[in-house]
Amino acid sequence: MLDLKKWRRQGKELLFLARELIAPRCCAACGAVTEEGCFCEACRQSYLAHVRETFRPRRDGYTAALGAFGENGAYLDSWLCLFRYEGLVRELIGKLKFQKEERLLQLLKEEAQLALPSAPREKLVAAYDLVAFVPTSPERLQRRGFDVPREIFSFLAGKEKMRPALLLRVRRTPPLYDLNPQERREAVAGCFAVAAPYRQQLKGKKILLCDDIFTTGSTLKEGAAELRRQGAAAVGALTFAASREAAAQAGEDSAL
Numbered sequence: 001m002l003d004l005k006k007w008r009r010q011g012k013e014l015l016f017l018a019r020e021l022i023a024p025r026c027c028a029a030c031g032a033v034t035e036e037g038c039f040c041e042a043c044r045q046s047y048l049a050h051v052r053e054t055f056r057p058r059r060d061g062y063t064a065a066l067g068a069f070g071e072n073g074a075y076l077d078s079w080l081c082l083f084r085y086e087g088l089v090r091e092l093i094g095k096l097k098f099q100k101e102e103r104l105l106q107l108l109k110e111e112a113q114l115a116l117p118s119a120p121r122e123k124l125v126a127a128y129d130l131v132a133f134v135p136t137s138p139e140r141l142q143r144r145g146f147d148v149p150r151e152i153f154s155f156l157a158g159k160e161k162m163r164p165a166l167l168l169r170v171r172r173t174p175p176l177y178d179l180n181p182q183e184r185r186e187a188v189a190g191c192f193a194v195a196a197p198y199r200q201q202l203k204g205k206k207i208l209l210c211d212d213i214f215t216t217g218s219t220l221k222e223g224a225a226e227l228r229r230q231g232a233a234a235v236g237a238l239t240f241a242a243s244r245e246a247a248a249q250a251g252e253d254s255a256l
């Protein structure tokens with residue numbers, strides 16, 4: 001049987017490449033010609049959460065930009081965020097997720113790669129046994145056609161550490177953007193489960209959990225809580241973008 005999804009995807013990739021050949025890529029913020037990602041280097045700097053400057057060694061050789069997060073540090077041992085969730089970063093993620101502008105997937109992935117170059121990336125991944133992702137619900141995946149965190153961070157590590165199917169969504173959750181922190185916590189409670197094949201494999205493991213946006217952290221914390229229930233010894237988070245409010249909550253406002 002023809003794999004229609006695969007053909008559709010390859011067609012889109014070809015269109016993307018053709019577009020790149022015809023018209024030069026321009027910075028989404030200032031319009032200057034740029035070769036990689038959505039921004040020119042100057043505009044990229046203005047949106048970066050200054051990740052490169054805040055790598056500091058810790059016992060395990062790595063410290064996330066924003067440090068531990070969660071009640072008494074119980075949920076996320078560390079949290080690394082690449083971009084500020086504001087202005088055009090916010091707009092582009094919105095266009096990708098809610099208006100299905102799929103070409104942005106490749107551009108945002110390039111931005112993630114530029115924000116997390118190979119040396120710090122290797123250091124980050126070396127501190128964890130496995131890399132997992134906050135899963136998009138099956139309904140949303142069906143509608144959207146792609147899983148944003150999984151795609152954006154697909155460059156992170158080799159197959160031996162990547163576990164894209166480790167966490168599952170076991171029930172539907174409403175969109176969270178209109179809810180307050182308390183409502184968000186309630187909305188996501190119990191919405192994740194570790195997939196059956198992995199249940200016996202997490203004991204004592206350190207897991208890096210990736211997501212696209214960190215606003216109140218309720219989704220990531222719920223994912224981390226489920227990983228811990230299944231025996232994970234540590235859970236760190238990596239997010240493409242985070243809001244100022246989230247950084248303030250983490251007690252490291254200056255880092256953003």
Ligand SMILES: [Zn+2]
Nearest residue numbers: 027030040043
């Ligand atoms: Zn620019």
